[in-house]
Amino acid sequence: MERLTADELRGLFLFEHLDEDKLNWLAEHGQIETRKAGTLVLAEGEPATCFFVLLEGTVALTRNIGGERVETNRTDYRGSYFGATQVYLQADVPSKTIYQMTVESITDTRMFQLTAQDFGPIVREWFPMAMHLLEGLFFGMQNTQRAVNQRERLLALGSLSAGLTHELNNPAAAAVRATAALRERVAGMRHKLAMLASGAIDPKTLTGLVKLQENAVERVAKAPKLSPMEVSDREDEVGDWLDDQGVRNGWEVAPVLVAGGLDVEWLEEAVGLCAPETKEAAVRWLAYTVETETLMAEIEDATTRVSTLVGAAKQYSQMDRAPFQVIDVHELLDSTLIMLNRKIGDIEVVKDYDRTLPPIPAYAAELNQVWTNLIDNAIGAMGGSGTLTVRTLREGGDAVVEIGDTGSGIPPEIKSRIFEPFFTTKAVGEGTGLGLDISWRIVVKRHHGDITVESEPGNTRFRVRLPLDPPPEHATPEAPATFDGA
Structure with a gap:
């Protein structure tokens, strides 16, 4: 079994400041792993059992988005790390963690590997103060996001x-x-x-x-x-x-x-x-x-x-109905428009429905939250006058819902950031920056769909794609937030 020496480990930026005893411990417990080009190093969703540091070659990191593998990063930088990057946050290492990404060898690769069972405890033992800071930051952000999520929903419900x-x-x-x-x-x-x-x-x-x-x-x-x-x-x-x-x-x-x-x-x-x-x-x-x-x-x-109105409210809230059901997406859109009628005011509403669209399997109440966020943003973008277009169509095996407005559009420099949590262009107190992030999670994570935007002044269109066939076991539960160093 090939191993690195303490001096070789010191040459990696992640370990360069460790003392000799710690380097020797890593050299003793770690080993060299190699992969041929085109093979998987680890797969998203599997138990996170190993921590990897890249020594040679190129790897690509991908995530499953809407049933498709989307590449998020590609690197040949020596010392890049991935895999069980969060096991040190678990006190009972690491049975509850899973890989948040898929990593594939693009070329032949050589990596330093530590098992999660070894990696988690030694990080906690070696860096107790850093662990307190990391845990506070990580779990604090989770709690903050959860609280703001609830506040966002309460504000929307109040409105x-x-x-x-x-x-x-x-x-x-x-x-x-x-x-x-x-x-x-x-x-x-x-x-x-x-x-x-x-x-x-x-x-x-x-x-x-x-x-x-x-x-x-x-x-x-x-x-x-x-x-x-x-x-x-x-x-x-x-x-x-x-x-x-x-x-x-x-x-x-x-x-x-x-x-x-x-x-x-x-x-x-x-x-x-x-x-x-x-x-x-x-x-x-x-x-x-x-x-x-x-x-x-x-x-x-x-x-x-x-x-x-009472019927629309009942349809909107999905009161007395199962969370996951086969629904007519047009009923959800109509109930949302009725609920937002006061905000719509003098804005012209154009419905272009494809009535041949079959019912779709979905979490209806959560989709209503998506329509609310998109329509409410479109209303806000038009400043009280303009045309709101709600269109449905079928593309292959997907149902597509398009929400369009004639507002000023999304500036190109921020278009790539609109789905980021807490990012907002609204004035302080008018938005939390979570509406589109929540919508993205509902569409992509819960329904294995996709949400995209095309925008220019006078023509902004959000397109939501939803599969017509139910996903395995309805839909996968939402994964926790992740960070990969690669």
Whole structure:
């Protein structure tokens, strides 16, 4: 078994400041490993059993991203290290650690190797103060990132909750107002019925009123949408006609009749046949009918909007649903747009959905977090005006979701950094720099997909690729943060 001498080890920058006893210990416990060109040194995800220092040759470090091996580094620098680089952080060396990267020999290589069982304890023993500092830095950063992650989610939840509350308040308030007005109108109709009971309205007149009422109800349901100018003209026309018929305060009744789709032509035909002494009663009865139908339609519309918002919130949160499921990505996108409706404001939303896209296996609630981050960033980039485009399509075995905006774009000098944790271009207090990092982890780590961006002024597009086939065991758990010295 080939070994290095203490003097040879001293020539490596990693060991150059060690004393003779430590160098001799390394020389005794380490050994030389060689690999042929094109062979693996170690594989990502396997137990981290060895620590390597490169002596000769070239190696490439790769990571599995979206099911593909992506090269992150290539080096021939003597002394570069990789493998079980974090085992010294584990007090119970090193059964719980795995390799964070795959390392392949590009050329024939020669390496110094220490087993993780030897490497971890001696680093802890030799450098106790450094270990305290490293552990504090490493675990402190992990705790900080975890806390900021939670804060990011809470801030997003608070913003969405405020928007949802505002959206719910409008239709709920409308329903309350319409219900109060409806109560008054029903009271008026009960008064008319009391007049009938006292003989103030004869049965023949009542029969005519009931027929007019039925026709008016049908008319209200088909009332056309009029422009403000058309409404004003028609109210003047109906008001003049009511004055001609001797109806008192016709200007008060005219807006109600016009809102129900009743015009002079219809009124002439329906009311004109009534006896002069019953025309005003007929008009008033019609006004009560139209307003009652209009108010009930308003209540129905308001409560439908509330129900739609609650349904969207339930879809967005995936409440009462399994974490991993087969979902229609369009339902997730629509629910996210509804949740962000208040923020969207005057921005034009263009949906370009490929409805032939099949359902995809996914963690639905987590994907909603991705859509929220991307759409919220797009809204912010446009400053209140522009076009938000949400597009879906199929490319090979992947579903692609594209979020585009017409904002100022991402400057080329920071484009490569936007997925870094804590990197943000927003003002202090407006962002934590974790939205895109979280999105990347959800798409790539959880779903074995990919997320990329293309940007120029007026055209920024984030593309999320998701496999249509479920990954093995649904998806792999997220790996901890890593550092490799190579």
